Amino acid sequence: MTDADLRSEQETxxxxxxxxxxxxxxxWVGGPDLAEPELVLETSETLVEAPNWSADGGSLFLNGHGRLWRLDLEGSNPGLVPVPHAGLPEINNDHVLSPDGGQVYLSAADGHIYRGALIGGEVERVTSEDGVWHFLHGISPDGTRLAYVRLTDFGQPGRLAVMEPFGPTTLLDTGDGHLDGPEWSPDGDWLYVNTESFTTVPGHAQLARLPDGGGPLERLVSSETVDWFPHLSPDGRHATSISFPAGTLGHPADLDVEVKVVSTDDWATPRQTYRLVGGQGTLNVNSWAPDGRRFAFVGYPLG
Known part of the structure; x- marks a missing residue:
């Protein structure tokens, strides 16, 4: 079986x-100054994934069982509350909040990206190209553009695409290797990604960035692990990512992984490392709190 076949099995x-x-x-909630993370929810009923932190700092938004859920971190309602979106197909773990915190963009099982109010209601589809999978990861700081991974064939590498909602798509050249997780830096100058373009080792994703609008990839750190999903804090001072064991193809579930926190002036030296069973769903989207002191992630312990 080829590397492309394996990736297809894992990511279809x-x-x-x-x-x-x-x-x-x-x-869990961790942070640059938190050696021990805080457990904020444990459930044996719903497999939730990919937290986004609300703009007011009071809630997390996660997908689970094909829909979006709100988890309030304060007050008397600590459980999961479904967000009542109408006309939304089943969603996956690629979703981002608008900079003003009022809307959410969601990748759905029909391959398209949808937009709806964070409180619920009717949604609208913002992509028009059928026969293409749009895996959303980033929204520009001014809220006018979306960055996503474009796929037409799951046996082929993902490509970096940028679009205006309801508008045309621009493909950016990032080399031949598979690319994932694109999102903007808080100042809008850079797109941060994970990419396999630096190596011929199958699946060996590394963290990188490229200028907004396109340009050469800049490798952020060289590691023996398979590194995915760089997420910058709102002040740009820190970043999180997830490391899979060497030899991992794609970003599968239920592996021994590490969630890392670094200072963005030293990607090679983690400030915190949280070890857990996870992978897919743990840290797919930016989950930093607006104060830049905390972020959320998900583990999936067995037994």
């Missing part, structure tokens, strides 16, 4: 994930 969209027998989903 399927019906929403569910917990295995005896498995739990744990939502």
């Amino acid at each position: 969209p399927v019906r929403y994930r569910t917990l295995r027998a005896g498995q739990r989903a744990q939502v």
Whole structure:
């Protein structure tokens, strides 16, 4: 079986994930100054993924069982509350909030990106190209553009695409290797990604950035692990990412992984490292709190 075949098996969209027998989903909060993360939710009923932090700092938004959920971090309602979106197909773990915190953009199981109010209601489809998968990861700081991974064939590498909602798409050249996780720096000058373009080793993703609008890839760190999903804090001082064991293809679930926190002036030296069972769903989207002191991630312990 080829590397492309393996990636296709791991990344082809399927019906929403569910917990295995005896498995739990744990939502944690960590940070640059938190040696021990804080557990804010544990459930054996719903496999939740990919937290976004609300602009007011009071809630997390996660996908689970094909829909979006709100998890309030303050007050008397600590459980998951479904967000009542109408006309939305099942969603996956690629979703981002608008800079003003009022809307959410979501990648759905039909391959398209949708937009809706964060409180719920009708949604509208913002992509028009059928026969293409749009895996959303970033929104520009001014809220006018979306960055996503464009795929037409799951046996082929993902490509970096930038679009205006309801507008045309621009493809940026990032080399031949698979690319994922594109999102803007807070100042809008850079797009941060993980890419396999630096190596011929199958699946060996590394963290990188390129100028907004396109340009050469700049490798941020060289590592033996397979590194995915760089997310910068709102002040740009820190970043998170997730490291898979060497030899991992794609970003599969239920592996021994590490969630890392670094200063953006030293990507090679983690300030914090959280080890857990996870991978897919743990840290797919930017999950920093607006104060830049905390971020959320998900583990999936077994037994």
